[in-house]
Amino acid sequence: MDLFLFAGIYKASLKDQLANFATSLGKSSGLGITPQKPPSWQDAFLQLENYLESPLLNEKKGKQVVFIDELPWLNTPRSKFLPALEHFWNSYGSRQKKLILVVCGSAASWMIQNIVLSRGGLHNRLTRQIRLLPFSLSETEEFLKKRKIKLTRFQIVELYMAFGGVPYYLKQAEPGMSVAQIIDSTCFTKNGILSYEFEKLFTSLFEESHFHTKIVELLARKTKGITRNELLNETKISSGGTASRTLNELEESGFISIG
Structure with missing residues (x-):
């Protein structure tokens, strides 16, 4: 499997996003050469097409995966990112049997309206949706055990009622801490991650x-x-x-x- 991984930068300019794209493309090639920064997203996706069509990749068997993280951050004002992505997929990507395009983003509202419920060029193009929901109670127990957190089942329920099954919050628990200490340090101290x-x-x-x-x-x-x-x-x-x-x-x- 060949992977092209690219992530948007929060509040970055169009110029910086395109430079980051060129850097990511250079890393994926494995040749140690960064291509010229594309002047637009249309040109950026053309570079990606050329990379995916390169003899080096076409000689290989298996899937080609294009993974774009933090997609909403790339759609800056007047960037024309979304139309360029739509054109890339409709004119090229959808015709490639080996290609899998994975997109994700933390801005749920944007992803739902522009990808999941798209009425534009990506309408009905989504083949599978991965919903990363919080851990269940049993998964939370397993997660804590893996992290060497020794709590009774009643204490795990208490922690679950406070934090839900969000792994990032549950990771604040350290071995030896009581549930009260975990909640206090996470929610009520000045630097607690849940304070704001x-x-x-x-x-x-x-x-x-x-x-x-x-x-x-x-x-x-x-x-x-x-x-x-x-x-x-x-x-x-x-x-x-x-x-x-x-x-x-x-x-x-x-x-x-x-x-």
């Missing part, structure tokens, strides 16, 4: 994140689920496209379940 996580997380994941925040804060105060109309009335969010999109994004991201 709520505000930062929703802002990074969603556009118009204040709607998502309102809904999650309301549901956190409830002891059981509520109807859509009750939720919209209490949050003062108008019924319509914004409400439907917000609820869909929260469900796709694993924050809520709609029954």
Whole structure:
């Protein structure tokens, strides 16, 4: 398997993103040569096509994988990244039996609207969606055991109720710490990673994140689920496209379940 790995840079300029692309392409070639920085994304994907068609790769058997991480960060204003990606896939990638294109990004709102529910050039092009949901309770127990964290099952439930099954949060647990110590150091100390996580997380994941925040804060105060109309009335969010999109994004991201 041949892999081209490329990741967007947060808040980087178009010039820097394209330079990073050229560097990544040079590393993938294994020749120690960085190609000339492309002037546009259209040219960047043409370079990628030429790389994938090179005799060195075509002599090999197996799949070719193009893995693009943090896709939303590449779609900077006036960059024309998304149209270039659409053109690359529709005119070239979709015709290559050996090629697998994997795209992902932490900005859930952008990924859902522009890739999963795309109405443009990538409409119905998605062949498989990988939803990276939090660990289940049993997976959390297994994860902690692998990290040599010795807790009783009751304590694991306590930790799970506080952190959910998010591996990054669970990694804050260190051997020898009690559940109270883990929660205190993670949530209530000045440098605890969860001290300001709520505000930062929703802002990074969603556009118009204040709607998502309102809904999650309301549901956190409830002891059981509520109807859509009750939720919209209490949050003062108008019924319509914004409400439907917000609820869909929260469900796709694993924050809520709609029954």
